[in-house]
Amino acid sequence: METGLLVAYLALCSMAVGPIYYGSFASIKWPKKKKSKKEPQPPESDSSDEEETIESLSTEDAYLFPVFGSIVLFSLYLIFKLLDKDYVNYLVNAYFSFLGIIALTSLGAHMVRNFSGIKADAYKFTLTKKSKEIYRASFTVIHIGALILSFFLTAYYIVTKNWIASNLFGLAFAFNGIKMLSLDSFKTGMILLGGLFFYDIFWVFGTEVMVTVAKSFDAPIKVVWPKKIIGLESDEALQFTMLGLGDIVVPGIYVALCLRFDHNLYLKKNPTATKHSSFPTTYFNSCFAAYIIGLITTIVVMHTFKAAQPALLYLSPACIISVLITGVIRGELKDIFKYSSDDENTEEEETKDKSVADAVTEEEYVEVESSATATGGAKNRKNKKNTKKKTGSDRA
Known part of the structure; x- marks a missing residue:
């Protein structure tokens, strides 16, 4: 095997496992620490991640995913066959450039916060209509800096179509997809992977559709690496090896589910664990290694x-198979199929409700205590007044 080709394969593997690893850990949500009302409340900082909406895929979604995926794939195939490819790619690139700015901003802000340890105060933006909340966002100066950089990178990509810039978009899409898409259970994940197993076989081996769309679709929906050289010359002179983002994101959200399952098992045994606590990642390690293999x-x-x-x-x-084998060895196969992300949401809501109830109880206690103090004070003043009157009468 040529050295350049070996480097290309290693680069593809690195670009695949990177978003899966970091996206999986970014998808972890730690329970918020309950704070007493009497404790001083610190100023909010970097809370934007906690407010990001997580899209959960259900079993029904998993069954329909290959169907809708096939419809979209074949529609794109027909569009490229019937319409001018350059015009189609122009519209596609405009759409993905907009999404790319958002994805790069999110990835950039996450990397700065987690690798540099820089903290910044969060600013909240809320859009309401007649007291009804329509949209809410939270951002920091880190997001603003990442947004500006994303604009420049997007402009560079639009003008040059450089493969390195395209890879940055692809990695950002993969990271955010794994971070913000979640499977509600292992059953859903297995159905999704099983359905796409047959989907991939049919569209790659059975038809030319998948390969045609992949080669015609000039958008950052894949990661690429040149086969023979590092790639400093024009893209037209290079031959690339590629990997679609679907082959990263779809298994990636399953790997992330394994990590959340590990996290859930740990929290059941250690309910008071804090955000910076380390926990065993048995299922994650097993599935992640299986993905690499x-x-x-x-x-x-x-x-x-x-x-x-x-x-x-x-x-x-x-x-x-890696998850099933690990479950059998550890005797936790039933726990695997009983696990649901809805349980985590329920526990979080119960914790939140309990915190609110505790706060209300504490507030009522303070009010009762204040009332008792006020009543006691009034009685003392009344007793003093009566004592004075009695003393005056005795003197008279």
Whole structure:
């Protein structure tokens, strides 16, 4: 194997596992620490991540995903066949450039906060209509800096179509997809991976649709690396090896589910754990390692047969089987299938309701205590007044 090609394969693997690893940990939500009303409340800082909306995929969504995916894929195939490819890519790039700015801003802000440790006060923006909240956002100066940088990077990509800039967009999309998309259970995840297993086989081996769309679609929906050189010359002179974002995000949200399951098991045993506590990541490690093995298998088969391979053909079974084997070994197979992200949401709501109830009880106690003090004071004043009157009468 040529050195350049080996470097390309290693680069693809790195760009695949990076977003999965960091996106999985970014998807973890720690329970908020309950604070007494008497304790001083610190100023809010960097709370934007906590307010991001997480989209949860249900079992019904998992069944329909391959169906809608097939409809979209075949529609794109027809569009590229019937319409001018340059015009279609112009519209597609405009859309993805807008999404890219948002994704790059989120990724940039996350990296600055987590790798530099810089904290910044959060500013909240709320849009309401007749006391009804329509939209709410929270941002910091870190987000503003990342947004400005994202604008420049997007402009550079639009003008040059440089593959490195395209990869940055792809990595940002993958990271945010894994961070903000969640599976509600392992059953849903297995159905999704199983459905896309057959989806990938049909559209890659059965038709030319998948390969045609992947080659025609000039948008950052894949990560690429040149086969022979580092890639400082024009993109037209390069031959690339590529990996679709779907082969990163779909298994990635399943790997993230494994990490949240590890986290849930830890919190059940350690309910008072804080955000900076480390916890065992048995299922995550198992599934993450299986993903890497599946990805390497895909690349080896692709290189051997010199033909495009449906990555999910190898990734889906690897991820599913790794979790099942780990569950059997640890005797937690029932816990795996009983686990639901709804349980976490319920626990969070119960914690929140309990905090509110405790705050109300504490407030009522303070009010009663104040009333008792006021009543006691009034009685004391009345007794003093009566004493004075009695003393005056005795003197008379």
